[in-house]
Amino acid sequence: MSRPGAAAPIGVFDSGLGGLTVLRALARRMPEESLIYFGDTAHVPYGSKSPEAIARFSAEVARFLAGRGIKLLVVACNTSSAWALPALRRAARVPVVGVIAPGARAARAVSRRGRIGVIGTEATVRSGAYPRALRALGGGVRVVSRACPMLVPLVEEGWWDGPVAEAVVRRYLAPLRRSRVDAVILGCTHYPYLKPVIARALGPRVRLVDSAAETAAETERVLDRLRLRVPRGRRGRREFYASDSPERFRRLARRMFGRGVTRVRLHPFDA
Numbered sequence: 082m083s084r085p086g087a088a089a090p091i092g093v094f095d096s097g098l099g100g101l102t103v104l105r106a107l108a109r110r111m112p113e114e115s116l117i118y119f120g121d122t123a124h125v126p127y128g129s130k131s132p133e134a135i136a137r138f139s140a141e142v143a144r145f146l147a148g149r150g151i152k153l154l155v156v157a158c159n160t161s162s163a164w165a166l167p168a169l170r171r172a173a174r175v176p177v178v179g180v181i182a183p184g185a186r187a188a189r190a191v192s193r194r195g196r197i198g199v200i201g202t203e204a205t206v207r208s209g210a211y212p213r214a215l216r217a218l219g220g221g222v223r224v225v226s227r228a229c230p231m232l233v234p235l236v237e238e239g240w241w242d243g244p245v246a247e248a249v250v251r252r253y254l255a256p257l258r259r260s261r262v263d264a265v266i267l268g269c270t271h272y273p274y275l276k277p278v279i280a281r282a283l284g285p286r287v288r289l290v291d292s293a294a295e296t297a298a299e300t301e302r303v304l305d306r307l308r309l310r311v312p313r314g315r316r317g318r319r320e321f322y323a324s325d326s327p328e329r330f331r332r333l334a335r336r337m338f339g340r341g342v343t344r345v346r347l348h349p350f351d352a
């Protein structure tokens with residue numbers, strides 16, 4: 082079977098709404114590219130699952146997207162990038178871009194004192210993927226990590242601001258405030274939905290790092306290198322899939338991604 086060419090779409094996935102923050106960055110940077118998004122809403126949250134389950138769900142989604150003829154896969158989920166990226170790369174016939182290395186690079190670039198906070202799901206924090214990626218960049222960093230398991234359900238519920246979000250975020254972030262970090266990586270693609278709340282909780286001196294823009298830049302570099310870019314001019318197609326409750330996903334996705342989310346198709350996985 083021949084490899085997908087430049088006209089093929091880019092596949093993007095997450096456990097739910099989170100990866101839409103990356104999809105938006107991709108659509109802004111490369112509007113001419115066609116994008117297929119998969120929200121694995123039947124299995125969200127990934128962050129409290131075992132590494133085996135995370136790897137299995139990620140592989141199922143990657144297989145589905147491969148079947149749609151994608152030319153590149155963006156793993157727009159930190160949890161999946163932390164635990165499943167090497168296996169996805171081995172199995173895929175197309176290049177695979179994760180969010181952790183781009184996020185670490187972006188943080189290293191903005192942190193003046195090298196004191197970097199990482200917030201993410203339990204599974205991402207447990208993996209140690211961010212401290213590893215930051216140390217690999219050199220220059221002596223101090224990393225303070227904090228798992229914030231209730232933030233993904235808050236975002237999936239559409240509670241992106243208000244007193245409940247403020248209280249939960251403040252409580253999770255209190256230790257990071259005390260440890261005087263100068264940059265904090267939003268190490269879960271759901272967290273940019275809560276960015277104003279997180280910024281208020283950490284105060285104006287802490288830079289928030291969202292890996293979406295850097296991941297989009299990395300995707301563009303890979304496509305350029307492989308000569309897989311579609312010519313500029315036309316606007317690419319957008320397709321959305323969810324593994325459960327597509328109507329609910331559509332309603333919330335429109336709040337994030339706009340009215341471009343016209344239809345969300347259901348693709349359930351067998352149990």
Ligand code: DGL
Pocket residue numbers: 095096097099100125126127128129157158159160161202205233268269270271
């Ligand atoms: N948005 C994902 C991440 O970046 C997954 C969150 C979850 O499902 O727990 O980690």
